[in-house]
Amino acid sequence: MFTLKHLIKPPLTKGFVQNVLTRCLFSQKGSGSKKYYDIIIAGGGMIGTTLACTLGKNTRLSGKRILLLESSKDSLYVLPEKYSNRVVSLNPGTKKSLTKIDAWKHINEARFATVKRLQIGCDGVNSQVRNAMGVHYLNWKYDNTGVVATLTFSEEFDNCIAWQRWLPTGPIALLPLNNSQSSLVWSTIPADAKKLLQLTNEQFVDAVNEAIWKVFKHNSYVDQVLKTFDGFLRVSNCSPGLNRRYPPKIVCVEEGSRNMFPLGFGHAASYVAKGVALVGDAAHRVHPLAGQGVNLGFGDITCLDNVLGEAAYSGSCLGNVNYLKVYETKRQRHNMSMMAGIEGLYRIYRSDLTPLVLLRSLGLQTIDVLNPVKKMVINHAST
Missing domain, CATH: 3.30.9.10 (D-Amino Acid Oxidase, subunit A, domain 2)
Structure with missing residues (x-):
């Protein structure tokens, strides 16, 4: 059984993508107990909604009840004639994830539970879930x-x-x-x-x-x-x-x-705790210069979906910290290398020191002519 509560939050653009994802969510009624949810997702933006869709499509989680929490008022989304000024850049890995939940074709065409087993924080940069976890959050403006x-x-x-x-x-x-x-x-x-x-x-x-x-x-x-x-x-x-x-x-x-809008950097020292996991901007925040912020979040979704599927298949509790640590390890290895690269680019290009100016210019010129290196960089950014 997959049970979901969601309130639409309109913002090709973030609002359109989010509306498509919301339409891909489904709710199946049953006679099971309503005293608890197996998974609670805090935050119904693109990342939180996509995560709900992805987990709902996971056959190994078919017997789990999922609650998506969103504070915005319910309203009918109408695709505006004008583009929003908040646009996202989606890489091939994200497209694959959205195709998996039947959302990409639409894009291309156009809070409380008595008992919880796993809470997932998708509530953005100022995550209340992260704050409640008490994890160290390295950040600066x-x-x-x-x-x-x-x-x-x-x-x-x-x-x-x-x-x-x-x-x-x-x-x-x-x-x-x-x-x-x-x-x-x-x-x-x-x-x-x-x-x-x-x-x-x-x-x-x-x-x-x-x-x-x-x-x-x-x-x-x-x-x-x-x-x-x-x-x-x-x-x-x-x-x-x-x-x-x-x-x-x-x-x-x-x-x-x-x-x-203000720009900043942020990274949670831990993505998980017993019964809790952080996804997307709740776990990490980067400068938009490489257009990778939202793609890191979609990568989190794919990884967490696989890990929770394995936990359910093995009969383990979804909040089992041993499984959640697998998610944390895999995503931190990927996210931290990407974030370090973006931060390095930002700092190198902010400098007018001749050695650094020469280094960055020769580096880009070299990468441009070395196709294997160029493909490696593109492939890493696309996962």
Whole structure:
């Protein structure tokens, strides 16, 4: 029996994905006892809802009762004509997970229980479940604020590439929405972020175009080394070539789409305790520069689903800490390496020291021409 309670929380975009996931949830009534739930999931966002769907599809958990807790008011979701300014970047691993629960086809087309055996915290960065566990939470705030908006280009084209440029104050990125629009994620200092939101639409568009196209002063020594290295690559027939594409000029920002939010880092020393597990932002938080935050959460779901399935199959209690530790070990090994890589990129690109500027420039140029290394990086980010 799979029993679920969920209240829809509207926000291609997070709201749309969440609505699709909610439609994939199901409830089957039965005559079993209603005095307890086997699993309680706190937080009905994308991660919590996907986890509920995934566990509900797990045949080894077919006899378990699951409760999804969400504090938002129940409301009918209607797909808005305009895009939300909160857009997520989903990798192939996430797509596979959503396909497994029959949610991807929809995307492509368009609190209390008397007794609990396992509580899962999917309640975000300020997780109350994590706080109740009392685990050490390493965290800090970046001197960056994320500015988001929906942008329209001057012409339609095959908009299938996500763009990112590093500016002195932080990265600016464009995530494709359709052939004429992209979602902006601009990380900059808080003072500049506030100014960007106070600009008129025309001034904001000018500021974005300048940020994307402005030629900044280069280090002459670094330029000379890169020129020499590029010549070496050409002689070695390893040059990446000159077939590069650039985004067209931006002409419009969607009315009302501009917003900003604080950026930070966070990681729980422990993901689990007896009868409790943390998933998604409740366990870890990263800078959005690599677009991997939500994908780490979906990876947590896949792993926890397998672990709980094994626990149920073996007849063990779902809150058995020995099984939950398997989940914690596997996900911390993956998440911490990814988080360290993202944090390393952030700190390297924040520096203007000549050795670091040269290191990052040569590193990216080398990875670009070494396909095996490039594939390895892509594969790790896709799991």
